[in-house]
Amino acid sequence: MAKLAVDIHGGDFGPFVVIPSCLDFFRSNPQHFGYLFGNAQSYRAYVSESPANVEWIDTDELSDIERATPSKLLRKSGTSSIEIAYKALSNKDVDAIVSAEHTGVLLALSTKYGQLHSQLNRPVLASWLPTTSSETVMLDLGASFSATSDQLVAYAAVGIGLMRSRYSTPKVSLLNLGTEAFKGPLELRTAYQVLSQWEGIEFQGFIEANDLYCGRTHIVATDGFTGNTAIKSAEGALKLTLSSVSDQFTASIWHKLLGLVLKYRLKSVVSQLHPDNANGALVAGSDLIVIKSHGNARRRALTAALNRAVDAIESQSAERIWEELDKVR
Template sequence: MTELTIALDAMGGDQGPDIVVTALARALSSYTQVDFILVGDQQVLQPILDRYPAISQSPRVTLQHASQVVAMDDKPSAVVRAKPDSSMRAALDLVNNGSADACVSAGNTGALMAMAYLTLKPIPGVVRPALVAPLPQQDGRQSLLLDLGANPVCDAETLCQFGIMGSVMAQQINRQSYPRVALLNMGREDLKGNDTVKQAAQLLKATPGIHYIGFVEGNDLFSGRADVIVCDGFTGNIALKACEGMAELLYHNLKQSIQGHLLTKVLAKLLFKRHKKSWQWLNPDQYNGASLLGLRGVVMKSHGNASANAYFSAIAHAIDEASVELPQRIHDRIEHALLAQVSDNRNE
């Protein structure tokens, strides 16, 4: 008997369904207790599946047809009504009606967020769901950064809730028993920043069970200073992409420095062979998968141009979250925080 079922939106993403099917093949052998529902256009998927007898003959894989595909440039607001039979929508519906415990999609982020919000609905008491992703730290641990773009503007209460939800996720997924929660700001001093972060700091300080450590700066995203780093979606999106840009610049320059000189090329090749292993923890593939936190079900967003290995990581993250029933854990924690607030108000 299997324990979990994961729905995969096979049609989303820039790379097409091939990488989803390849990732599924790997997941099938890695997670022998998990069932999968592959959602997408049967006519497109069948020829690909025919190349993978391990999948097409497995009793643990179901193919569910969906006639429509959400394009990467579809407008999120329009797609909800215009494409009722999209593979993305069908995958979310499977989670909503209990047929699946989580879903994974590499499709249009805006559309996924809008559709997930309407289909699964937020956990009672949650103001806004947040997009969260893990960041590698200098000490080898992982931190969580949220929000990454689901909410361009956030008030203090929303930021405080992000801290609570992130704290639950750090405990459940990263196994950090007492996660350090911080607010991202332009300085560590209490006086720094805008009014919203200052108010959010007061709220987080007053939240029982949250280990709020204060403000952190941009360079603390990777310093290991905090386990959960909270900001609005505008700031989080720009900060994360700025880091991607910096990494690209360094990589581009490294390549430029090496090319054109035979000796350097050979040395670099030898050096990188050694690096390949020790840089494994920095491999972006394993960090693929941003969770939509605060909904009644597990929704995992894979990068639009994820490789099969990266998509596999997103599946693995979805399984992790489903296996600890993360939405239920967040529900309990938010309920607890709200009850504490009510009791505080009564005592005042």
């Protein structure tokens, strides 16, 4: 049984996507409880059709000014949906938050309401990659523009903690330009040396970005700038391919029919690789469990984020990550 706080605001599509996706999820999962934080007055029709395991908490909405300058959130106590949800999480009234709010807002509030591990100077954003097999998590996807060797090792430790419940000796890699140990900048080569001595993992050394999506590794550590670039570049390429495929089959009825058959056949390929299925990044490294959904997440993606939250709670990911970070000397 998991108690999930959901911030109905934030994200490109907002409450009209978030709320129905949530109500469906909690209807299908009566063992879990949903706490919907947001401006309930404006969505009364949804409130009245909510199932018994959903509770509404009427709050303000985060303003665009607060959203643009998240550092200000650290200084005063706010009454927005996301901040009230963090207060509930901090009081252990709920087990996790799911929100499509801006990364900067979530990083600031996790710092404000959570206890950050001493090895980190800000929370780390861990995101699942779309792969055809296995599970691969990449981090940091957050606000780090570059990373020292110590930070790269700490990111790897967060990833190890996250994957430890599933794999007894998780496979760990560092993203680099080439696979040879002498390649790349000094900080990567130093982190390589540290991780090659780490016990209880299978250290795979350096991985190149073209090997990220084949499920070769469980954990990829990199700085936020590089990680964001890698994942966005793959998303751009995949989305363009998928839309190009669709465009090919609209010319005539015969093509449309063919397109339908092919769409069916392609479905399993697409669903494995579609970024939506990998939605739900973990704001990690504090004692709180917060799942960030894509800003442009649609229904399928939001369901993936809710499932990710349940999984993080059940696998005690925050504690496990803390344990691994304790091993960093």
